[in-house]
Amino acid sequence: MPRTARSYRVTIANVGRTIDCAANQTVLEAAVAAGxxxxxxxxxxxxxxxxxxxxxxxxxxxxxxxxxxxPQQKKAGLTLACRARPRSDLAVTWLGRGGR
Ligand code: FES
Structure with a gap:
Protein backbone atom coordinates (compact mmCIF):
# COMPACT_ATOMS: atom_id res chain seq x y z
CA MET A 1 0.00 0.00 0.00
CA PRO A 2 1.47 3.40 -0.84
CA ARG A 3 2.23 5.68 2.06
CA THR A 4 -0.12 8.60 1.79
CA ALA A 5 0.91 10.57 4.83
CA ARG A 6 4.17 11.28 6.51
CA SER A 7 4.57 9.52 9.77
CA TYR A 8 6.30 10.44 12.99
CA ARG A 9 7.64 8.57 15.99
CA VAL A 10 5.63 8.98 19.17
CA THR A 11 7.05 7.87 22.50
CA ILE A 12 4.48 7.11 25.18
CA ALA A 13 6.34 7.37 28.45
CA ASN A 14 3.75 5.53 30.57
CA VAL A 15 4.39 2.28 28.72
CA GLY A 16 7.93 3.01 27.53
CA ARG A 17 7.04 2.42 23.90
CA THR A 18 7.67 4.31 20.70
CA ILE A 19 5.13 3.90 17.90
CA ASP A 20 4.53 5.30 14.43
CA CYS A 21 1.82 7.91 14.06
CA ALA A 22 0.82 9.25 10.65
CA ALA A 23 0.48 13.01 10.26
CA ASN A 24 -3.24 12.56 9.61
CA GLN A 25 -3.77 10.25 12.58
CA THR A 26 -4.28 11.25 16.19
CA VAL A 27 -1.88 10.11 18.89
CA LEU A 28 -4.77 8.20 20.48
CA GLU A 29 -5.64 6.39 17.24
CA ALA A 30 -2.04 5.35 16.75
CA ALA A 31 -1.70 4.20 20.37
CA VAL A 32 -4.89 2.13 20.28
CA ALA A 33 -3.89 0.63 16.91
CA ALA A 34 -0.56 -0.36 18.49
CA GLY A 35 -2.39 -2.16 21.30
CA PRO A 71 -6.02 27.69 26.90
CA GLN A 72 -4.20 27.70 30.25
CA GLN A 73 -3.68 23.96 30.17
CA LYS A 74 -2.48 24.14 26.60
CA LYS A 75 -0.04 26.85 27.59
CA ALA A 76 1.15 24.64 30.42
CA GLY A 77 2.17 21.98 27.90
CA LEU A 78 -0.87 19.72 28.07
CA THR A 79 -2.63 18.25 25.08
CA LEU A 80 -5.46 15.88 24.21
CA ALA A 81 -4.27 12.65 22.63
CA CYS A 82 -7.60 12.19 20.82
CA ARG A 83 -7.25 15.60 19.15
CA ALA A 84 -3.50 15.78 18.62
CA ARG A 85 -1.93 15.00 15.27
CA PRO A 86 1.85 14.93 15.20
CA ARG A 87 3.82 17.66 13.47
CA SER A 88 7.16 16.31 14.61
CA ASP A 89 8.40 13.31 16.56
CA LEU A 90 6.73 13.43 19.97
CA ALA A 91 6.97 12.27 23.54
CA VAL A 92 3.80 12.23 25.65
CA THR A 93 2.77 11.09 29.12
CA TRP A 94 -0.88 10.47 29.86
CA LEU A 95 -1.97 11.99 33.15
CA GLY A 96 -4.14 9.22 34.52
CA ARG A 97 -7.50 7.57 34.39
CA GLY A 98 -10.76 8.95 35.60
CA GLY A 99 -9.96 12.61 35.56
CA ARG A 100 -7.25 14.99 36.55
S1 FES B 1 -10.92 11.06 25.05
FE1 FES B 1 -9.86 12.85 24.48
S2 FES B 1 -11.10 14.42 25.31
FE2 FES B 1 -12.29 12.63 25.62
Missing part, protein backbone atom coordinates in the same frame (compact mmCIF):
# COMPACT_ATOMS: atom_id res chain seq x y z
CA UNK A 36 -1.60 0.42 23.97
CA UNK A 37 -4.22 0.81 26.68
CA UNK A 38 -4.26 4.61 26.45
CA UNK A 39 -6.98 6.11 28.68
CA UNK A 40 -9.82 7.72 26.75
CA UNK A 41 -13.58 8.00 26.82
CA UNK A 42 -15.09 10.24 24.17
CA UNK A 43 -12.29 10.41 21.56
CA UNK A 44 -13.89 13.65 20.37
CA UNK A 45 -12.24 16.30 22.54
CA UNK A 46 -14.97 16.67 25.14
CA UNK A 47 -14.11 14.71 28.28
CA UNK A 48 -10.42 15.33 29.02
CA UNK A 49 -9.75 11.68 29.88
CA UNK A 50 -6.93 11.46 27.33
CA UNK A 51 -5.26 14.63 28.63
CA UNK A 52 -1.52 14.20 28.37
CA UNK A 53 1.65 16.13 28.92
CA UNK A 54 3.46 16.93 25.72
CA UNK A 55 7.02 16.21 26.83
CA UNK A 56 8.56 16.93 23.45
CA UNK A 57 7.51 17.80 19.95
CA UNK A 58 4.75 19.67 18.16
CA UNK A 59 1.13 18.72 17.52
CA UNK A 60 -1.78 20.18 15.58
CA UNK A 61 -4.98 20.04 17.61
CA UNK A 62 -8.35 19.23 16.07
CA UNK A 63 -11.41 21.09 17.39
CA UNK A 64 -12.11 20.39 21.05
CA UNK A 65 -14.08 21.63 24.02
CA UNK A 66 -12.43 24.21 26.28
CA UNK A 67 -13.72 22.10 29.17
CA UNK A 68 -11.48 19.24 28.04
CA UNK A 69 -8.41 21.40 27.37
CA UNK A 70 -8.51 25.09 28.13
Missing amino acids: IDFPYTCATGNCGTCCSRLDAGKVALLPRSDAALG
